[in-house]
Amino acid sequence: MTKVAILGASGYSALELIKILLRHPHAQISVLGTRREDNPDIAEVHPVLKDRLHLECTSLDPKEIASRAECVFLALPHKASMALVPELMEQGCRVIDLSADYRLTDSAVYEQWYNTPHVDPVHLSQAVYGLPEIDDGSIATAQLIANPGCYPTSAILALAPFVQSDCIESTDIIIDSKSGVSGAGRSLKLTTHFPECNESVAAYAIGMHRHTPEIEQLLQRVGKQAVEVIFTPHLIPMDRGILTTIYANPVSPLQGKDAFEILESYYQDKPFVRVMETLPSTKFSVGTNYCDISVRMVRGRLVIISCLDNLIKGAAGAAVQNFNLMYGHSETLALI
Amino acid sequence: MTKVAILGASGYSALELIKILLRHPHAQISVLGTRREDNPDIAEVHPVLKDRLHLECTSLDPKEIASRAECVFLALPHKASMALVPELMEQGCRVIDLSADYRLTDSAVYEQWYNTPHVDPVHLSQAVYGLPEIDDGSIATAQLIANPGCYPTSAILALAPFVQSDCIESTDIIIDSKSGVSGAGRSLKLTTHFPECNESVAAYAIGMHRHTPEIEQLLQRVGKQAVEVIFTPHLIPMDRGILTTIYANPVSPLQGKDAFEILESYYQDKPFVRVMETLPSTKFSVGTNYCDISVRMVRGRLVIISCLDNLIKGAAGAAVQNFNLMYGHSETLALI
Amino acid sequence: MTKVAILGASGYSALELIKILLRHPHAQISVLGTRREDNPDIAEVHPVLKDRLHLECTSLDPKEIASRAECVFLALPHKASMALVPELMEQGCRVIDLSADYRLTDSAVYEQWYNTPHVDPVHLSQAVYGLPEIDDGSIATAQLIANPGCYPTSAILALAPFVQSDCIESTDIIIDSKSGVSGAGRSLKLTTHFPECNESVAAYAIGMHRHTPEIEQLLQRVGKQAVEVIFTPHLIPMDRGILTTIYANPVSPLQGKDAFEILESYYQDKPFVRVMETLPSTKFSVGTNYCDISVRMVRGRLVIISCLDNLIKGAAGAAVQNFNLMYGHSETLALI
């Protein structure tokens, strides 16, 4: 039984993490952290947890956390994570960070996109990007996991097979993503106020979304070549789910069935990627840790569709998948 | 052409008011007021108005407003209205107040439900409750209209025919209302954050909602008898619309067709009440100034259903209907 | 390991049943039945099941089903269930019927509300109503379970403590229910066509809904007294969830805290009823087997709110809860 802490417990990713870990036979939630000073029971913060978990949310210091938990999940905003990680790791904790702080290996790129200096370059260089489907075995022994962003997971899983097999022009990729509103978090904003975003769809942050360099970095690593993408996220009036539509040019003519086979063979042993002929709806994967992928050829161009639950495969589910690999459990434990 | 001002222009009721008045042949919007100090163009505040109205939102004092507008619509929170009304009226403006400040004739009742003293008892005593369907002719000459609340409109219109004809037990009425989220306004709250209220329904303020005394006061006036209601509002994951389900006991046995006839004859000359045999959906009336009403008898008890658009018949549409009556126009002008 | 069959596998309740049973350590789905003649894989019928269950949907006769499964879940429309039950039971199967066919003990009442004669009075007299929270121990040994309706579960659980303790007028109860659209099933109808029911709320079947006699029968049994209810269901634009608002008169004055205590003590040992002071949203219980209940006193009248997931606690989850009791497992197995 591994004792785990979850910091940033009041958010949506943390809630999913709690729900998954409550079903995990080898994990025990021993610490929940929030910034609230009144130490509320978690069921006050997330009423859905009433009678399922009784635990006070506290604001402990890293030493105390480390005394009560081996593994710490950070469901914090960026900047907050890198302020805590050094001490937590010094205390011997293994950390799974769901923020963006340790995803970009180059701190200059981090500073450019997040407008803040990276204060923990030492651990940044040790962090392992926790996308199990493209992992080289590093996750199992990692002390610090940078858990992937939701959009990057949907884009990277759709593109990795094609980039790795060198069959698309890697600097001319268009990624058009559609996300449910929970992706914008639990903080109040006019854009996520119900009467504003309900019954409406909008693009946002065109050309400026911070997941852009994350997608490119990972695909570059997979493809060992320069990658450039145009990434356009959209907000969809639904709670959960991301559908990503990708347009790419094959370097040489490709048939639909060959494209399908590239996907299928890449993911044949991966339990959480479902390659399907039917075009997936986000509803197929919402509430699960699956990423569903399909592909079509249109006028010689690849159109790839991938769907996942932004809070599960795009956040909490992936974090538990990483946890399973780090602690030697079956990759799918508590996730199916 | 009547020049009109709309104060509180950034809210949802004000937006509907603007859209209706833009189509009104005898009204011209000459002042828009908000608390914002940067004097934004209204199309910045409500992008849907781009190219339809160019007007700066200002924070004028009552004297300046009166110099530019004859009639002032107040789409302000309670308390803010009664702080402005005395001066506006002194300057000679006629006022249509969409807040609750002048709805309850007894200032003690106001103070009990709104937890604040009423600071303008003089005008309170002159205010006319602006529900045209139960009006005795006072609206036409009123200087100050208390525009009805959205829930009260749906409840009063459904009950008035039965209360007036003395055919139900007026102290044993149950009103179960279901409202779209725009009814909660444009201010940010966790309960109206999309991922919290989407795909969910909840009751709130049971036994404590401030529309309760308003409903009772009006039905007492209509029925000339004591009225007591249990009022339970619910939040429904949709932008607009209220459906109110009412349970009442006939004082003597009543047939369904008689109940229907009571409704039909009461509203035969009222252009905005549609009595129908089919059970109405809120969608029938959303976007219109209609209130749809149907009735059933179940085990000797009346079950009345009424539907309306909370922002139109429940707010801005009713306000223009009052405006039409006050300025001698056809009651339906700009509303059909 | 108990082999189970699910007939009517293409519907929404069956899908939930499959998802729950896939996590059940002592159940194995061995037969899936549909009326489709092309024997599709279940993942074609419910794409969300791709890679989670590979099983052909067949249309076997009862003898074959019985040769492959000990326990049969019937997720069929009414009439279809009672056409199959006699043979299935003759073959030795235990049956959990999610239809209405065995819920009403009096076949005359069944015929009156369902407009069709009951063709299996023999088993009707043996059927056990499968609501574990009010069960007297009969479920454990039952050969045939009549699994409760979704509305009845929400109403009965809210009212049973008060009816049993004789503290409300049992013939003057108003039940106003709000249900998500999945409650209307997977068959196509104009009323559940997205552009018709989205952004809208409507009442339906006022005074005529078939769950009315089921609610009354059970409360009569619990309270040992006549029970009469007015039941009004409403369709809400959301996938899942029921919120039921109940109005009842105490026979003698009751305080809010006493009402709360009646609920709390009744359910203190029931793992799936959460009595809460906060007014529940349906979102608290959607995706779970919980029923959340809260209570308020308004002007001397009880207002009770109960929420549950219509497909889980209102159908498939309750069915597995019954299964657990029938086969000697922990009541909460696979359900938490």
Add this chain to the structure above:
Amino acid sequence: MTKVAILGASGYSALELIKILLRHPHAQISVLGTRREDNPDIAEVHPVLKDRLHLECTSLDPKEIASRAECVFLALPHKASMALVPELMEQGCRVIDLSADYRLTDSAVYEQWYNTPHVDPVHLSQAVYGLPEIDDGSIATAQLIANPGCYPTSAILALAPFVQSDCIESTDIIIDSKSGVSGAGRSLKLTTHFPECNESVAAYAIGMHRHTPEIEQLLQRVGKQAVEVIFTPHLIPMDRGILTTIYANPVSPLQGKDAFEILESYYQDKPFVRVMETLPSTKFSVGTNYCDISVRMVRGRLVIISCLDNLIKGAAGAAVQNFNLMYGHSETLALI
């Protein structure tokens, strides 16, 4: 006053047409046609019209229609339109056809995409494509208008300024569209059954949608050059609205402000296109006849966003705009 007929009156486009024409001072709806043989009043077909229009829906022959109406709006499926148009025109009616039957000038292209021969090539050659913003004056005198599709309107309006000014590579255009569910019509399908499409997003008909050749034909005409597009439509869980995201390559480097100016100058005199710096949400234009367009440059590539209401600017509103031009009225009459 022009007497008009609307055939196919039971659909969503027809309903919008009726609502707009009821406000039109120079049009009178004199005939409503449906295939229903019971001649229902239109308020039975569309309850929202109760008390707003009393007119029987009939199934008249073209001669009778022509005797009662000068101008006929066809809100019919493809094939049904071209079966009626010859006779209607022979009888002297002017026709505004909202189906696809007269949009593609080349009947071979029609046959290829619609899998049916074109049976009225004579009138096909006379039909005028009714997109007023790119019209050369032909609409005013047309006897037969092919009213544009909803997706094509959003795509063509976004692209026409750039194609006409020869500043993008016209054979490498990606069009990624997101549409509300009313776009799929009022016929029942599993994909538009509420519990299937609510809370979900999906792509469909990738590379095969019939609006593809329509978009290309019009842009070719505007740009006098070959045009090839990849068009991917998506279904979004909302009633109305289309957002189209377009990716195109400038033939020579372009600044964001230049791109904006190309749009602004192209549409400076067009009352229904709003070029805006803010990224539009579909909610800005839903319920109106506006098309909102914005543009960004990302890594040297144009990203254009356009939004409109699929039933108004994408269907009924455009039809009335055409009607206004055909009958010499102000283009915006009844539309603002």
